[in-house]
Amino acid sequence: xxxxxxxxxIALIIAFNQLASAAPKIEHWVTDSGLRVYYVxxxxxxxxxxxxxxxxxxxxxxxxxGLSGMVTGMLDKGAAGLNADQIAEAFESTGANFSTGAARxxxxxxxxxxxxxxxxxxxLEIWQKVIEKPAFPEADFERLKKQAxxxxxxxxxxxxSIADKVFYKxxxxxxxxxxxxxxxxxxxxxxxxxxxxxxxxxxxxNKNGQLALVGxxxxxxxxxxxxxxxxxxLSDNKGEGKKAAPIPEVKPLTEAKTIRIPFxxxxxxxxxxxxxxxxxxxxxxxxxxxxxxxxxxxxxSRLMKEIRVKRGLSYSVYSYFIPMQENGPFMLxxxxxxxxxDEAIKVAREVLEKFQKEGPSEEDLKASKLNIVGGFPxxxxxxxxxxxxxxxxxxxxxxxxxxxxxxxxxxxVSRDQVVDAFKRRVHVDxxxxxxxxxxxxxxxxxxxxx
Amino acid sequence: xxxxxxxxxSPVRGLRSxxxxxxxxxxxxxxxxxxxxxxxxxxEEDNSKSSPVYEAxxxxxxxxxxxQDKRAPVAVIQVxxxxxxxxxxxxxxxxxxxxEHMMFKGTKKHKSGEFEKLVSAIGARxxxxxxxxxxxxxxxxxxxxxxxxxxxxxxxxxxxxxxxxEFKKEIEVVKEERRWRTDDKPSSLLREQFxxxxxxxxxxxxxxxxxxxxxxxxxVEDAYDWYKKWYxxxxxTLVVVGDVDPEKVIAMAKKYFGIYKSNPLPEVKLRTEVEQxxxxxxxxxxxxxxxxxxxxxxxxxxxxxxKGEVEKWEPYALEVLANILDGGDSARFAKHLVRGxxxxxxxxxxxxxxxxxxxxxxxxxxxxxxxxxxxxxxxxLDEIEILKTELVxxxxxxxxxxxxxxxxxxxxxxxxxxxxxxxxxxxVGLGHQYMDEYVxxxxxxxxxxxxxxxxxxxxEEHLTVAELIPLPLNEKEDKKGAK
Numbered sequence: 001x002x003x004x005x006x007x008x009x010i011a012l013i014i015a016f017n018q019l020a021s022a023a024p025k026i027e028h029w030v031t032d033s034g035l036r037v038y039y040v041x042x043x044x045x046x047x048x049x050x051x052x053x054x055x056x057x058x059x060x061x062x063x064x065x066g067l068s069g070m071v072t073g074m075l076d077k078g079a080a081g082l083n084a085d086q087i088a089e090a091f092e093s094t095g096a097n098f099s100t101g102a103a104r105x106x107x108x109x110x111x112x113x114x115x116x117x118x119x120x121x122x123x124l125e126i127w128q129k130v131i132e133k134p135a136f137p138e139a140d141f142e143r144l145k146k147q148a149x150x151x152x153x154x155x156x157x158x159x160x161s162i163a164d165k166v167f168y169k170x171x172x173x174x175x176x177x178x179x180x181x182x183x184x185x186x187x188x189x190x191x192x193x194x195x196x197x198x199x200x201x202x203x204x205x206n207k208n209g210q211l212a213l214v215g216x217x218x219x220x221x222x223x224x225x226x227x228x229x230x231x232x233x234l235s236d237n238k239g240e241g242k243k244a245a246p247i248p249e250v251k252p253l254t255e256a257k258t259i260r261i262p263f264x265x266x267x268x269x270x271x272x273x274x275x276x277x278x279x280x281x282x283x284x285x286x287x288x289x290x291x292x293x294x295x296x297x298x299x300x301s302r303l304m305k306e307i308r309v310k311r312g313l314s315y316s317v318y319s320y321f322i323p324m325q326e327n328g329p330f331m332l333x334x335x336x337x338x339x340x341x342d343e344a345i346k347v348a349r350e351v352l353e354k355f356q357k358e359g360p361s362e363e364d365l366k367a368s369k370l371n372i373v374g375g376f377p378x379x380x381x382x383x384x385x386x387x388x389x390x391x392x393x394x395x396x397x398x399x400x401x402x403x404x405x406x407x408x409x410x411x412x413v414s415r416d417q418v419v420d421a422f423k424r425r426v427h428v429d430x431x432x433x434x435x436x437x438x439x440x441x442x443x444x445x446x447x448x449x450x
Numbered sequence: 451x452x453x454x455x456x457x458x459x460s461p462v463r464g465l466r467s468x469x470x471x472x473x474x475x476x477x478x479x480x481x482x483x484x485x486x487x488x489x490x491x492x493x494e495e496d497n498s499k500s501s502p503v504y505e506a507x508x509x510x511x512x513x514x515x516x517x518q519d520k521r522a523p524v525a526v527i528q529v530x531x532x533x534x535x536x537x538x539x540x541x542x543x544x545x546x547x548x549x550e551h552m553m554f555k556g557t558k559k560h561k562s563g564e565f566e567k568l569v570s571a572i573g574a575r576x577x578x579x580x581x582x583x584x585x586x587x588x589x590x591x592x593x594x595x596x597x598x599x600x601x602x603x604x605x606x607x608x609x610x611x612x613x614x615x616e617f618k619k620e621i622e623v624v625k626e627e628r629r630w631r632t633d634d635k636p637s638s639l640l641r642e643q644f645x646x647x648x649x650x651x652x653x654x655x656x657x658x659x660x661x662x663x664x665x666x667x668x669x670v671e672d673a674y675d676w677y678k679k680w681y682x683x684x685x686x687t688l689v690v691v692g693d694v695d696p697e698k699v700i701a702m703a704k705k706y707f708g709i710y711k712s713n714p715l716p717e718v719k720l721r722t723e724v725e726q727x728x729x730x731x732x733x734x735x736x737x738x739x740x741x742x743x744x745x746x747x748x749x750x751x752x753x754x755x756x757k758g759e760v761e762k763w764e765p766y767a768l769e770v771l772a773n774i775l776d777g778g779d780s781a782r783f784a785k786h787l788v789r790g791x792x793x794x795x796x797x798x799x800x801x802x803x804x805x806x807x808x809x810x811x812x813x814x815x816x817x818x819x820x821x822x823x824x825x826x827x828x829x830x831l832d833e834i835e836i837l838k839t840e841l842v843x844x845x846x847x848x849x850x851x852x853x854x855x856x857x858x859x860x861x862x863x864x865x866x867x868x869x870x871x872x873x874x875x876x877x878v879g880l881g882h883q884y885m886d887e888y889v890x891x892x893x894x895x896x897x898x899x900x901x902x903x904x905x906x907x908x909x910e911e912h913l914t915v916a917e918l919i920p921l922p923l924n925e926k927e928d929k930k931g932a933k
Binding site: 042044045046047076084085088089091092093094095096097098112113114119140143146147149150151153154156157158159262263264265266267297298299300305308309310311312313314315316335336337367370371372373374375376377378380381382383384440 | 521522523524554563566567570571572573574575590591592595618619620621622623624625626627629630633634635636737738739740777778779780784785788789792795816818819820845848849852853855856857859860862863864865920923924
């Protein structure tokens with residue numbers, strides 16, 4: 001019955017307003033111990049998705065690069081008297097999926113389980129244990145360190161990973177976003193379980209976390225789960241803990257810089273960029289909308305037309321802003337066979353420079369709006385989509401009506417606002433360019449290419 | 451996050467077992483689910499069950515499959531053609547995929563570039579993918595925009611314009627794709643050459659992207675010829691999943707696709723792989739940092755069971771076997787080789803059992819730091835041997851089955867996944883009804899059957915081994931390394 005009413009309701013909205021997004025209804029509260037909770041009830045499928053996030057990404061690694069990732073990697077290697085085998089067994093024997101990860105701003109612990117009573121209870125219990133008392137066993141840690149070193153070797157044989165690493169390093173300089181997420185040989189070797197425990201104790205706390213819950217559970221169940229997780233986070237005398245210290249502001253680049261890294265590949269991997277914008281940025285919508293037509297919309301974007309369709313220079317070419325806690329990168333990327341590298345870069349720069357100066361045409365802007373607004377329902381079509389959004393809204397403290405007002409805000413952006421935002425925020429004369437591929441060139445040559 | 455749109459070859463490797471295991475659906479799954487766990491606490495209304503697949507056959511032979519999912523006001527439309535690398539012959543490898551690229555150019559009605567504008571204006575996400583057995587095109591969109599997408603798909607089924615100038619540029623894009631996807635990725639190169647050696651005459655030996663020399667020799671006429679031969683309604687399946695009315699979709703399909711005549715299709719030769727009579731070994735030496743191992747045993751596919759060539763249970767037993775080895779962190783490879791002995795940085799097993807022709811059980815591995823490849827290779831083969839001599843435990847079997855059941859439910863969360871499943875099963879000849887057989891098929895597998903298929907198929911006579919030996923990445927290391 002419920003679904004019938006819901007779809008009738010949706011049909012009604014669509015009939016009256018083509019722009020209706022039917023965004024999911026987010027319920028938000030804070031547990032007694034200070035954990036912020038974001039919950040959406042989706043009754044149709046017997047699934048619960050849970051995601052616990054903390055401001056504990058690589059931006060908090062300090063001088064111990066790779067620490068945040070090692071912490072998430074170690075969570076399921078031992079907890080509450082169980083070893084890694086037993087924990088894996090406990091999750092998987094109920095069909096549950098457990099995963100963890102870390103990016104620059106955040107670290108997360110995910111669970112997906114069926115909502116059948118026994119399965120859900122059992123999966124949540126083990127999830128809670130892992131969150132409450134990870135043991136960080138020495139033997140597992142030594143093994144994980146070795147695996148991390150293999151991971152670093154894998155990065156070194158991948159031109160795209162090399163480019164990415166060099167790009168972040170040079171874009172951010174001494175800012176914490178420069179820290180290599182997977183660490184370095186040296187930093188990984190120097191890590192100890194003591195470091196991991198201290199990091200866990202400081203950052204995996206109520207006041208520094210958010211819990212997102214999506215699925216076929218009711219509000220009361222959601223509250224019970226939240227209370228249990230919140231209580232688990234109090235263990236080891238952590239108390240409610242503290243919010244992580246704010247990430248420092250990102251300094252803009254002061255001059256253009258080109259870095260060439262030789263590599264025995266058939267293609268050059270090119271990244272061009274600068275610091276972009278942040279979550280909740282006043283220019284977010286203008287930059288997002290503008291970039292859609294520049295390089296964010298696939299085949300209708302200018303970059304794709306000029307680089308791929310007209311010239312056949314690259315299979316993939318794109319530009320995007322990655323808004324983060326502080327200014328994440330604005331970047332443009334492509335890959336092309338070595339002999340075409342300079343041509344491809346030249347065309348990409350021309351497209352970018354023209355766009356930065358003139359902005360999109362009214363027609364292009366209209367097309368971008370149509371695509372973004374018309375495609376909006378796709379963004380929350382699945383439980384997985386929904387939890388992604390509410391976890392993001394929760395983590396970055398965006399308004400709860402973020403999804404409801406998104407298309408409206410896109411619609412309201414004018415061409416002048418896009419032009420203005422790109423003029424103020426994008427500096428084509430101070431871009432960082434990273435090129436990986438080709439033979440080593442003499443120093444002077446490299447300089448000249450700037 | 452990344453907005454670059456790739457003409458994807460997504461299921462390039464065929465349907466990996468992990469794909470199918472976590473993706474099959476069934477209208478009866480929840481019933482089975484409750485029965486399996488011996489409880490029925492989840493007592494929701496009818497929507498706890500997956501809706502059925504509506505099927506229609508147009509007069510011109512085009513099949514239409516529709517599945518309703520009203521959770522959100524969105525839909526996915528996919529047009530599947532039974533054409534892919536396995537229909538190609540040597541010298542024209544990659545042609546199906548190159549044609550896929552050309553399908554995004556102009557038609558008689560819409561000039562080149564207009565297509566993308568139209569699709570963008572209705573807020574759709576679109577792309578296409580080519581595999582060994584099929585090529586598919588899709589739009590994901592607001593459900594009320596379905597008709598516009600269907601019109602576009604119908605138009606390009608028969609009215610594509612082949613401009614030689616555009617082909618010249620597009621084939622360069624395809625070559626860039628090949629460099630990006632394969633030539634600069636050591637593990638992809640290993641996989642490519644592994645397949646070419648494992649299969650002597652089966653068309654599965656060729657890469658979906660095509661050999662570079664074949665791309666270099668490809669002409670616009672080749673693409674046009676391929677299009678004329680294979681892009682016809684009687685070789686196509688339309689799949690729509692989402693908040694749609696099946697009857698209306700079928701009527702719409704008649705309106706847009708029903709106007710085309712059916713055309714005779716070329717004969718597809720059998721090309722059954724000759725029986726392998728002993729182990730095949732190859733070594734690849736490449737500039738790289740990590741050693742890599744790929745081993746494959748020839749196995750029957752689900753299709754072999756459907757044709758009555760092997761027992762019905764055998765492919766299911768192979769599927770479960772793959773998951774005993776590599777079905778998560780509690781499976782044997784992770785438990786014994788990655789943790790336990792700590793000799794693998796990574797190890798995987800996958801049953802490639804869902805193509806239109808038989809394929810392999812593939813085992814892969816990367817040695818842990820300072821571990822010799824031979825040690826890892828032996829350990830992986832030892833794990834296979836153990837399957838032949840010891841029955842898998844009840845708890846392992848139960849774990850795999852629980853995962854399959856849960857995976858079936860999880861995958862219903864994505865309408866794209868559902869549509870892809872329906873379309874691929876239909877296109878390889880298993881039929882979409884196979885979705886209903888999958889979960890019961892897996893649940894019926896016994897420990898004895900796993901041992902039986904291990905003994906029968908995972909034998910050295912049918913084994914191919916490919917090893918990647920890293921060479922130094924730069925000249926400096928080269929000099930240091932020279933002896």
